[in-house]
Amino acid sequence: MAIVKQGSARYDGLGKEGKGHVSTGSGALSDQPYGFQTRFEDAPGTNPEELIAAAHASCFTMALSFRLADAGHTDGSLTTEAEVTLEKDDGGFTVTRSALSTKGKVPGMDKAKFEELAADAKANCPISKLLNCDITLETSFEG
Template sequence: MALRKANAEWNGGLKSGKGNVALGSGAFEGAYSFQSRFEEGNGTNPEELVAAAHAGCFSMALSAALEGAGYSPKSVKTEAQVSLVKEGEGFAINKIKLITQAKIADISKEDFQKQAQGAKENCPISKVLTGTNIELEAKLL
C-alpha cells in the first residue's frame, strides 16, 4: 500500500522560534509558529493540517459509501473544525466537528445520515483519531 510522507523543521525556542512543514508530494509547503498555532499569527499549524486531512478523507469516504449503496453523489463538501484546548501543563485536541454538505439525487434524509455516520466511523483519518470526540453535522443540498 502507499506510504505518505511529510516533514517539519523547527528552529529556535517555543515562543520565539519558527518552523516549516512540507508535504512529501510537494503539493504544500508552509511556515508555522507559536503565534499561528496558539494565537492568530500568519502561517499554518498541525491542527489545521489534521483538519484538512480529515475533511478530505471523510469527503472521499462518504462518496465511496454512497456509490457503494447505489447512489451517484454530485458533490460532497466538508469542513473539519479541530478544537485545541489547554489541558494540564500542555494542550490537547478535544473535539473535531465535521460539517458536510452533499448533493445526491434520489436519497432519503435517513439513508444519507446513515451513510454519513458510516463514513465518519470508517474513514482512515477518523480511525486514527479514535481518542478524540468526533461530531458530525451532515446536510443534503
Template sequence: MKRHGSASWQGGFKDGRGTISTESGALAAHPYGYAMRFEEVKGTNPEELIGAAHAGCFTMALSAVLGGAGLTAEQMDTSAEVTFEKQGEGFAITKIHLTLRARIPGTDDAQFQELAAKAKANCPVSKVLNAEITLDATLEG
C-alpha cells in the first residue's frame, strides 16, 4: 500500500510560495510559505500536517489495541503539539506531545494507560519520526 503527497514551490526561501497537495484531494494546492511556517501567520505548514497525521494515526492505533482487549471507545480526542526548533544549520522536529482524552467503558486508568502506551509504540507515524514522543492520556467518565 502506498499513499502520495506532493509540494510545489516558486521563489526564494523567505519570499517564495508553495502549495501542498494530497492524492485523496483533502489538500488540493493548499498554500504554504515561510511566514506560515516561521512567523505564526495563518495557513498550513508541514509540521502541523505531521501533527494531524500523528494524532490520527495514534487514535486509530489505539482503537485497534482497544478492540484487541475487547473494548470500544465511546469517544477519543487526540491533539499533537509539534516542537520545531533550530538545530545547527537547519531545523528539526524535536518533540511531539500527544494529548488524549477518552471515554472507554469497561476499563480502569491502569489498563487505559497500558493500552495507550502500546498504541503509541505501535503507531506507524510514531515509528517513522525521529523525535521524542510523549503522551498524556486521560480517561474520562
C-alpha cells in the first residue's frame, strides 16, 4: 500500500529578487511565503529547511509514540525539536545534519528503555531514512 501526499511551490521572479509561496495538499499550509530572504536573512515566512525540520520532528515523535505503545505504555507525552543544518559546499548548499532533541514523560518506564526505543525510532522513521545526512539524538526523560 502506497500513501501519497502532495505539496506545491510557486516562485515569481528569479533569484534573490524572486518571491515564492508553498502549500500542502491538506491545506495545513496555504500560500506561505518563502524566498531568499526567508531562507538566508530571517525575513518572515518559511523555508525548505524549516519544513524539513518540522517533518523530521513530527515523524520521529510519532514513530517513538508507536514504539512506546507497542511496549505496553498507554500514557505519556513527547516533545521533539529538530534543527536542520544547511551548509555551503562546492556544488551550492547541502543539508548536513538534523539534530533531534526529544523530551519524554512516560509513567512506569525506565530511562534506558526509553533511550533504546528513541534510538530505534530515529533510525527507522521514514524521514530519517529519507535524509542523507548526520542525524543526532538527544533525549531527556521523566518516568
